[in-house]
Structures are given as C-alpha cells and as structure tokens.
Amino acid sequence: MxxxxxxxxxxxxxxxxxxxQGADTSAxxxxxxxxxxxxxxxxxxxxxxxxxxxxxxxxxxxxxxxxxxxxxxxxxxxxxxxxxxxxxxxxxVAKKTETLASNNSNDNSGFKFSGYARSGVIMNNSGTSTESGPYVTPAGQTGGAVGRLGNENNTYVELNLEHKQTMASGATSRYKVMLADGQRNYNDWTGTTSALNIRQAFVELGSLPTFTGPWKDSTLWAGKRFDRDNFDIHWLDSDVIFLAGTGGGIYDVKWGDNLKSNFSLYGRNFDDLTNKQNNDTLIENYIVTANNFAGPFQWMVSGLRAKNNQERENSGTLRNSNAADSGYHTMLAYHGDSFYGLREGTSKTALLYGHGLGAEVKSLGSDGYLISEASTLRLATYGMTPLSKDWSIAPAVLAQQSKDRYISGDDYKWVTLNTRLIQKITDNFELAYEGSYQYMDLDPQGFSNNNKVKGGFYKLTFAPTFKVGDISNMLSRPEIRFFASYMDWNKNLDSYSSSDSFGTDGFTAGGQWNFGIQMETWF
The missing domain is CATH 1.20.5 (Single alpha-helices involved in coiled-coils or other helix-helix interfaces)
Structure with missing residues (x-):
C-alpha cells in the first residue's frame, strides 16, 4: 500500500x-x-x-x-x-365608492319637495281696498319696479316636485315640475279666479360616462323651464335676467378650470292673430343663447327670431308693419363674493342691451310689440352686507332707457333707488325698513293712448317682522311681517294712462297710506 x-x-x-527519545530500536x-x-x-x-x-x-x-x-x-x-x-x-374601488356615495349625498336621490309662497292682506288708511305692487308706477309697464316691502296684495304660490337618481355608472337624472298660482282674491275658494298653471316640466341628464373632454361634467336638459342661471333683485321683485320657455340645451360645457358655457334653444309664443288666410295661429319666437362664465364674470349673448311678427296686432287697434321679427340681446354681469370689494357680503352688477325683439332685456323674448328699431339699455346692481351685529343693509339700483320701443321716436327713461335695512331686536324679531325712489321720464308717442309724463315717486315702509331662522340672514325665511307704507308721487303722473293704477279713484297724488300683514316663505 x-x-x-x-x-x-x-x-x-x-x-x-x-x-x-531512546525508544526500543529492535526490528x-x-x-x-x-x-x-x-x-x-x-x-x-x-x-x-x-x-x-x-x-x-x-x-x-x-x-x-x-x-x-x-x-x-x-x-x-x-x-x-x-x-x-x-x-x-x-x-x-374605494374612490369609485366614495364618488358614488358623494353623488348620492349631493344629489339627494329620491323625491324632493320645495316651494315659494307669499300671501297677505293690504288696505288703505280708510280701511278699504287700495292699489299696490312692485310695478304700480307708470314706469312699471316697461319693467320699472319699486320696493316690494309693504306693497303687495296678492297670493302667489309655487310648488316644486323633483325626482333625482344616480345610476351605477355615475350618471344622474332629474325631473322637475312646478305648479304655480297667483291672484288677488281674498276668499278661501278661488277656483273661478285662479290662474293655476304648470310653469315648469323638464328633465336633466348629467355626468354621462360616455361624455369626455369639455362635455365630461355637462348636463343635458329638455322641456319647459326657467333657465337655471336666472338671477333677480329680491327687494324689487324684479329679475335681472329671466330666460324661460320650452326647449332644450346643455349646461356646464367646461373649456378650462374657470371657463364654462351653457347653450340653449327656447321657444315662446306671442298673442293670437288672424293671418291672410283667416286661420288662427300663433307667432312663435325662438331664442338661441350662449351663456358664458369666466370666474365671477358672465357674458350672455342671444339671438331671437319670430317670423311674420309684423302681421300681429300692435297696441290693440293697429297692425304694425314695422313690428320686429328678429333681434339680439347681450348681458355682461359680475357676481361678487363681497360687498363691492369694500367689506364682507355679496353683490351683483349687470349691464344689459337689446335690439329689435331683444329690446325687452329682462323677460327675454316675451314682448311681441317691439319694433325693428327698438333698443334698450339697462343697469342693475344690488348688494347685501352686515353693518354690525344687529344691523344689515341691502341697497339696489335699477335704471333703463328704451328708445323707439313701440313707435318710432318714443322714449322711456326711469331709474329706481331702493334700500332695505334690517335691525335685529331678538333672535326671533326684527324691524325692517325700506325706502324707494323712482324718477321717470316717459314719452310713449301715443302708444296705447298713453301720455307723455315725467316726475318722481317715493315709498317708505316700516315692517315689524317675526322669524324662526337665522335672524342675521336677510334672506332666511319663513317670516311673518306687519307693515305700514306711505307713498306719494308727482301729480302729472296720474295722467299717464287711463288703465294704470295712478289716477284711479282713491289713488291719486297727495300721499297714500297702506297697512297690512303678510307672510313669505321658501324652502
């Protein structure tokens, strides 16, 4: 080995x-x-x-x-x-769930009931009926409103029923119908004098998942309605712009973070007429509108068309071959989140211009008697702000000039100054004060047998008011108010028209007292 x-x-x-080591050395x-x-x-x-x-x-x-x-x-x-x-x-999945939950929360899926109402009784210092209303002056025929506090004698009701739903896809739908009635009869049964009416009936479709780009968050609608972006001066019971009728459109087409547009087509009708073939018909007026918003600014542009409008009767006695069959309208508005940049509160200002059928600048498309040369310029502004813990103020200005409105050469000029003051007394009781002044220079050139007049009108109102809501919020409702109003005007305004309020029996220049009680609510 x-x-x-x-x-x-x-x-x-x-x-x-x-x-x-000396070991054994043997073999x-x-x-x-x-x-x-x-x-x-x-x-x-x-x-x-x-x-x-x-x-x-x-x-x-x-x-x-x-x-x-x-x-x-x-x-x-x-x-x-x-x-x-x-x-x-x-x-x-959590985000989608949160979005759906948010949609359900925000849209209040299901049925919703809302409404508005005002009703009260008014009398003069003799304890008899009296004239009243925000459009009681001669300028009221062309939209010249004055203060409404202690100056209303009608019952007006709006009942709104809505149904909203959110689909699994996130798409939403909304159906709304509004039933309205307005009259001046104090009786409990007023069927023979009722003006009951369906003012709105429309459907909206929103957040459609197949819509992309600028249309992504838009809302389609069709039916009979008030335009969503109308706004008003509550103290005067006057819309700044009121677009309404039957038609369709789309809201909230977003071009950018702060730029969006609404587009709509509304149809309206003027009075009956008998045409050359002796057939009763209606003049149809169509309004195409682009409503554009850039931050707090709004620019609205509309075109109007009513074919054969010149064939309808004008002023009740004459056929006006010069009646407008088209027109245009524009509005530039600013919606402020402060009181004109001076202090906390809100304010809105709008400048409106219209020509032809667009010369009715507030209730757009509602006046078929306008002639082709008609032009109207209107300024509207109002604001609200607290002056202190117990005082709030809401001033408003509404001014208009309309030339060649119904007859070539006519001229309607007026301006309204209005201020409402609220004084808190307790958490459920306040004192409301309102002062209004309106100057008018009206030259109708004989239209509707009206006469040329000019002069001023003023109204002062004191209204102790009870509330259950936030007493510091000037627009919180419901409230019940007692009121006393004093008004007077220049004597020559009594001769403007034989069919208006001024100059009627018991309602002539020289001072008028009105007293009453009224409720107002919305929710």
Missing amino acids: MMKPHYLAVAIGLLLSSTA SAIEARFDLLEKRLQLAENRAATAEARASEAEQQVKKLETRTASNEQQTRQVAKRAEVTQQQTAE
Missing part, C-alpha cells in the same frame, strides 16, 4: 522522534510501531475523506439553499408586485 507523501513525512517524523518493535502508525494514518485518512465528503455535501446544500433563496426572493418580488396592484385596485 502506498502512503501519500504527507503521511510518509509524518511517519518518519514519528520514527525519528521515537529514536531520539520487531519498529515493525510494530510502523503497523500502529499505518493504522493511525489510515484512520486519519478515513476521517479526512469523511470530512471532504461532508464538506462537498455541505457545499451542495449551500448551493441548493442559494438557489432556493434566489427563488424565494423572486417569488417575494412577484407577491409584492401583486400586492401593489391589489392595493391600487382597492384604492380605485
């Missing part, structure tokens, strides 16, 4: 070591030692081989462990990636 070199060296070293002893040494060497070699085998096996196990570790790391990365995707999907 051959020994490996390093084992031989060990053996020789042991032998020499034994010799050096038999040496041979015995060599046998013992050989056995020890064989045992060491076996142990070394076993160690090498174990080392090789350990190395293979390490390689296997490294392979498993790499595989586990890859699987861990895949699991982490799947977890990230799952987390993202969960977030998207």
